[in-house]
Amino acid sequence: MLLGSADEAIVFQQIHYWLKRTNNVQEDGHNWVYNSMTDWLKQFPWIKTRARLTRYFDDLEKRGLIITGNFNKAKFDKTKWYRIDYDALQKFEQRLYQNDTTSASKQDNGVSQNDATSASKQSNPMSQNGATYTNRLPETTTRDYQENTAESTSEDATDGQQVEDPFELARQCRINVNDGEHKHLFLNAINALGKPLVCWAIRETFDGPRCSWNYLAAILNRLQKDGIKSVEEAEHSKQQHSSGYSKRPGKTHYEEAMPSWTKMTEEERTRPASPERAAEVRAMLANRNRTS
Known part of the structure; x- marks a missing residue:
């Protein structure tokens, strides 16, 4: 609800999933995971474009929920590393529950306040949480x-x-x-x-x-x-x-003619030249040397 996107929430959950399974602990004492955006995209096949997935990662970073770094050994390697700021996540989640401080308590009639709030939405479609x-x-x-x-x-x-x-x-x-x-x-x-x-x-x-x-x-x-x-x-x-x-109106598509030798078979291309043809080539080369 807070992220406003189920896909972005799933991406965030996937980062958490790998952080719990990685052995990449850096000097700051935190677990980190790394991946190129192309490899991340393979984990979310229903997200069709890299641009959309990149937007989700950028949004999570802007919210302060994920932190990026570069711990690659090669300087030219720009693959991003990611970790979750769980303190920021806790504060972020409090926004969802800030109006439900007594949600766990039960009313005398056995109906929880959450249930009562849900029932009241029929008369007020936009509850405090919704607002x-x-x-x-x-x-x-x-x-x-x-x-x-x-x-x-x-x-x-x-x-x-x-x-x-x-x-x-x-x-x-x-x-x-x-x-x-x-x-x-x-x-x-x-x-x-x-x-x-x-x-x-x-x-x-x-x-x-x-x-x-x-x-x-x-x-x-x-x-x-x-x-x-x-x-x-x-x-x-x-x-x-x-x-x-070339298919747009007003555009003419031109195709350059292929040289005749491209149409020859392997046998024709490797066949020795006849004495007459060899003499012609030698004469042509001699004439080119004189004119140059």
């Missing part, structure tokens, strides 16, 4: 999230399946869709494209070179301009845009 979690990002307040959820209640689902909420996904990806005119434009995009396609655009933004509102807005504008209405059409268009330059 703390939502307010972690300055651009998304509890009130904004409630309004956004209410304004995007149109169902795009079929067969009773729940459609992913674009506002929640944007919040998890830390894209500010509530600031100023952003919210109005974002809602218009949802109405025009539908929730699934907007969520696709958010993921493309998260995996792109700039995870920002401007980058997301550019993708949404392109989808509407191209008349794309489904995720399948968006993927097809993406593949066309990423194809080679």
Whole structure:
């Protein structure tokens, strides 16, 4: 809940897993693990891009939850080493439980306060824990999230399946869709494209070179301009845009003719030249020496 991403929490848990099994103890007395980002990516096959995984590691480091170092023997080796700051983790977890100081105590009727709090959420959907979690990002307040959820209640689902909420996904990806005119434009995009396609655009933004509102807005504008209405059409268009330059309109693809000797067989290439051909080559070389 505090990290706002299940994937990032799993990455953090994996670091903890290896720290408990490593024998790499450095002079500071702490256990450390090391891996290149390419090797880390192999441990999370559902995370499709290195950029996304790098973003998770960077976020954990910025929060102070993991500490990086370089204990490689070769100076040119830039492979990062990682350890968890468990003191910082403990303080970080306290944010989740700061409003539940009596969660372990039981009420006289045998119902725990946690259960009572859970029951009260029916009348107050945003509990204190929920408010703390939502307010972690300055651009998304509890009130904004409630309004956004209410304004995007149109169902795009079929067969009773729940459609992913674009506002929640944007919040998890830390894209500010509530600031100023952003919210109005974002809602218009949802109405025009539908929730699934907007969520696709958010993921493309998260995996792109700039995870920002401007980058997301550019993708949404392109989808509407191209008349794309489904995720399948968006993927097809993406593949066309990423194809080679020679296939783009206005570009001519030229192929250089291969030399004739490339078409010869091994026997033809190694066959001795005839006396006549040998004389021609000697004459050609002699003429080249004279002119040079």
